[in-house]
Amino acid sequence: MGSYRFLLSRRWVSFAVVVVLLAGLAWWLGEWQFGRLHDRQGRNEVIRTNEARPPAPVDAVLSTDRGLAMSDEWxxxxxxxxxxxxxxxxxxxxxxxxxxxxxxxxxxxxxxxxxxxxxxxxxxxxxxxxxxxxxxxxxxxxxxxxxxxxxxxxxxxxxxxxxxxxxxxxxxxxxxxxxxxxxxxxxxxxxxxxxxxxxVPDLADRELPELDNGPHFFYGLQWWFFGVLAVFGFGYLAYDERKRGPRGEREQDRKRTDKVAKVKQTNVPAQYQRR
Structure with a gap:
């Protein structure tokens, strides 16, 4: 069983950089999904609150010189x-x-x-x-x-x-x-x-948006899982190489190469070769 000095090689350093970038991207995408979840929960709370309020005069909510506040939508x-x-x-x-x-x-x-x-x-x-x-x-x-x-x-x-x-x-x-x-x-x-x-006659009215949380929670967990999987995979491959050596240089790999090399070369057509 060898040491982990091989991790300082160019191949493994490049591999580690790629894993870090992938894990960071997965973490950021998970945070983004949870941010969208937070925004959706806030919007749902605004809708629930406003749905229960009585109608207000239009001038109390809308104006000709300012935008509609997000807390007043719906x-x-x-x-x-x-x-x-x-x-x-x-x-x-x-x-x-x-x-x-x-x-x-x-x-x-x-x-x-x-x-x-x-x-x-x-x-x-x-x-x-x-x-x-x-x-x-x-x-x-x-x-x-x-x-x-x-x-x-x-x-x-x-x-x-x-x-x-x-x-x-x-x-x-x-x-x-x-x-x-x-x-x-x-x-x-x-x-x-x-x-x-x-x-309104002859026209279908606009219903309130769905007040569920959408898929953002599970999407966020999914991205974080991918990030953890990338880090775990790097660790496993590093452990495997420390324990068994680089792929292509292991005993079973050499045996497989030798077996291929020992295949008999002949010009005799296959149908006439001795089985």
Whole structure:
């Protein structure tokens, strides 16, 4: 049984560096998953708290000059105004819980303050094989009181408004919609729950997100297990080489090489060779 001096060789030092990097990466990915778990638990707690609160006036939660606080997302707000049907925005590439394709129908609600509240009235199922979404159910006329879940604006290029035909986008942002329609808007939008005390007709409402912890805990453990496995594997291989010597130089390896070398060489065809 030899010593561990072989660990100072270039081969083993390179191997150790690779193992350390892999173990460090696995640890970081595990921490990342547990961070996502912590964020999700915090979001779930905010949703549970806000779900139990009564509807608040829209001006108490949303503003025209500041973003919606994360602690207020999914809080129910109430606003009264008239729908600006001419500036209806279609949010494309949506699907319901069953995976059926469709669109969301978004209509600005002009309030007494002059600012418009961007209201996602709900989901409309469409034919995936046709770009024509058909007739969009119109909102109520006259003064309407809307209660809905406050939502943070979407971000990125997906919020750009296509103005080549009917207004459309891929994600809802009141900032982008306000710029497209030329009106002051509240920062953030709402998913409608009721209009004049009744569910939104002909459109499917938006349900609250699932309040489970998701797969992050087990993903985090999985990454940490991979890191531990890499370190354990390095230790085992080092112990094995100390005990039995380098692979390729062990007695059983030499015997195998000798056996191969002793194979009889002949030019006699195989069918005529003596068995």
């Amino acid at each position: 809080r129910r707000v109430e606003a009264t105004g008239t729908y600006d049907v001419d500036h209806t925005v279609i949010v494309r590439y949506r699907s319901n819980d069953e995976g059926a394709p469709g669109v969301d129908v978004v209509v600005p609600l002009v309030t007494d303050s002059g600012a418009s509240l961007i209201v996602d009235r709900g989901f409309l199922q469409t034919d995936a094989r046709s770009p024509d979404i058909g007739d969009v159910p119109p909102p109520p006329t006259g003064v309407v009181t809307v209660v809905g879940w406050a939502r943070v604006n979407g971000t990125g290029d997906s919020t750009e408004i296509d103005t080549s035909g009917a207004l459309s986008t891929r994600a809802v942002s009141s900032d982008a919609i306000g710029a497209a329609i030329g009106r002051p808007v509240y920062d953030g939008f709402v998913d409608a729950v009721t209009e004049n005390g009744q569910p």
